[in-house]
Amino acid sequence: MKKFTTLFLLIVLYTFFQCKKEVVVKEKFINTDTIFTKKESQKKEIKQVQKRWDSLNKENVNNFFTAYGKQHLENKVIIKTKFGNIKIRLYDDVPIHRANFIFLTKIKYFNTTEIYRVAKNFVIQGGNSDETYTQNQRRLYGNYTLDPEFKKHRTHKYGALAATREWENNPYKKSNPFEFYIVHSRSGAHHLNNEHTVFGEVIAGFDTMDKISKVPVGRDEWPTEDIRMTIEIID
Known part of the structure; x- marks a missing residue:
């Protein structure tokens, strides 16, 4: 047991x-x-x-476009309007502005914008509109700005492409990344040198610029009829 x-x-x-x-x-x-x-x-x-390749915000602008520019080397674009086309070459030695313009072109930001100012014998200006997509894109990235990239040899000659900017409360002359202008004055607009960053030039389509310069405008230099545009990258 x-x-x-x-x-x-x-x-x-x-x-x-x-x-x-x-x-x-x-x-x-x-x-x-x-x-x-x-x-x-x-x-x-x-x-x-x-x-995420579109993580751009107003805190990382230089880093983002430095990296983006190394991966996207394109430097030619075409602006298409009902008056004809304008071909632009972007300067490689103004890298942040070039990369920014290529970025906005690739996300099709410009395709809902228009040429909204025609200052005869001076400039043709564009890159904004009241379209919802346009405004949403600007808000999406925090309405960032670009540090100036002034170059002595990049002047406001006839056909120069430059960035707009705010004149008030902008002591460092930072560029608006979304809006641009093209100098249409045959003698240039050299009083703007070192005031706005020049980052490209027209290489074809001067006749299109001449046609646009003749459209009727109001007192504010806005065309009486919208001039829609699209921008594409070309070889």
């Missing part, structure tokens, strides 16, 4: 420890699987953030 009792206790103890061991193994496996899945999820989230 005593032997039977001892044997019974040994069997009970063995069974108990085997069950406990099995529970521990199962719990360890379940926890490991859960942790692995969570890490994998975190990795996917990190990769998604890293793949």
Whole structure:
């Protein structure tokens, strides 16, 4: 009887420890699987953030366009209007402004904008409109500005492409990235040198500029009829 009792206790103890061991193994496996899945999820989230190419905001402008410019080397665009086309070459030695213009062209920002100012014998100005998409794009990136990139040899000659800017409360002469103008005066507009960044020039389509310069305008130099435009990258 005593032997039977001892044997019974040994069997009970063995069974108990085997069950406990099995529970521990199962719990360890379940926890490991859960942790692995969570890490994998975190990795996917990190990769998604890293793949975002349009993370531009007003705090990272220079870094964003420095990196963007190295990956997007295009420097020629065409402005299409109902009066004809204007071909532009962007300057490689004004890298932030060039990259910005290529970026906006690729996201089709300009395709809902218009030429909204025609100052005869002076400039033709565009890059804004009341379209919802236009305004949403400006808000999306925080209405950022660009640091000036003045170059002695990049002047306001006939056909120069330059960035607009605010004149009030802008001591560093930062550019508006969304709006631009083209000098239409044959003698240039050299009083604007070192006031606005020149970042490109017209290489074809001077006759189109002449046609645009003749449209009727109001006192504010706004064309009486909208001049819609699209901009595309060309080789």
